[in-house]
Amino acid sequence: MKRCELRFGLLGPPVLYDRGGDGPVIRPVGSPKARLLLTALLLEAGRTVSVDALKEALWGDTRPASAHASLHNHVTRLRRLLDDPSRLRAEPQGYRLRVEDGELDIHLFDAHLAAARAAHARRDWRGTLRACAAALSLWRGDPLAGVPAELGGYALTQRLAEARLLLLEWRFDAELALADGRLDALLPELAALAAEHPLREAYHRQLMLALHRDGRRAEALAVHRDLRRRLVEELGVEPGPAVREAHLEVLREAEPGTGTPAPRAA
Incomplete structure (x- = not known):
């Protein structure tokens, strides 16, 4: 699979990325409902998320009678924010957001984490520094910041927080050695x-x-x-x-x- 430019961010508040002259440029998602919808879709990137699951993400137990129509409207608004509206497709049971390799910051973070782990294990200290710096540069704050834990990202955020602490450990090992x-x-x-x-x-x-x-x-x-x-x-x-x-x-x-x-x- 070809490697693509960064487009989506969950390592901090949910954001979109635009193409910039010096690299990706952060574009905040202003609407709270759009952030929740984007997060729910990105947590299942490339897979269909059911209509019921999306309603739960947006309204919890207090969904309005018009939830189905409102969800459709929020999907339409989110499509307008995407670089390619066709990324967000309606499926028989829900919606699916197409995310290519390298477009979601968490996927890039995990790839750099694996490279840092391997470099640290073989005591390649300069390689460790490079991989740690690449991973940590993606970190904008607490993952999924501002998103309710009920959305289902708790285990993910805990894993990412521990991974960041490990990256810092490995970086300091490398810096002490060099x-x-x-x-x-x-x-x-x-x-x-x-x-x-x-x-x-x-x-x-x-x-x-x-x-x-x-x-x-x-x-x-x-x-x-x-x-x-x-x-x-x-x-x-x-x-x-x-x-x-x-x-x-x-x-x-x-x-x-x-x-x-x-x-x-x-």
């Missing part, structure tokens, strides 16, 4: 992520290494001490092997930059 002592730029973001995810060992391991290799050994040891206390008190477990290895590097006062990041499996 930093050559230039770590100042990493520290604020790593510290913020470690604070936001107090039990996520990877960010604390990376923060420890970045601090230590930046000559801030006491702060690195404090990060380990605080993490270990939280893990023991809240989960009843000790830090994992990757954190223990990083801790040993700090204790040995190894030369900055001599260690390599431990791969994180997805």
Whole structure:
């Protein structure tokens, strides 16, 4: 299947993309009902969505008596917003939105995620950085922002949120491996992520290494001490092997930059 230009976005509020001189240009979908309709169709991209399912997406349990006619009107309005109105076709049981390979940001995100995972596993750090940057550049905010959870995207949004955290982990592993002592730029973001995810060992391991290799050994040891206390008190477990290895590097006062990041499996 040929690769197409980005046209649809769910990595943030639902949007359409237009062709621009320097790449796709975001075009917000102003009508709340149009956003709900677009989301319901994109969550089943390329498959028929029943009329009943679309009514449920637009009105829930409070659908009006005129719901059938209103749905038809909303479909007509959404068609006018599309680059090709024939994308949205009426089927015997509902409607189907044609989405080609590479036109939905989630599909592109997943492709870059797979490339980043493979590059990280083989410790191709520059390849990891490229793939992580490509995936993260598509992220505009919380996936399906402004769309009710009842629409059925909860499991998807949770998966995507975890994938983003993994991409950040892999990116920091690559940046630590390639930093050559230039770590100042990493520290604020790593510290913020470690604070936001107090039990996520990877960010604390990376923060420890970045601090230590930046000559801030006491702060690195404090990060380990605080993490270990939280893990023991809240989960009843000790830090994992990757954190223990990083801790040993700090204790040995190894030369900055001599260690390599431990791969994180997805």
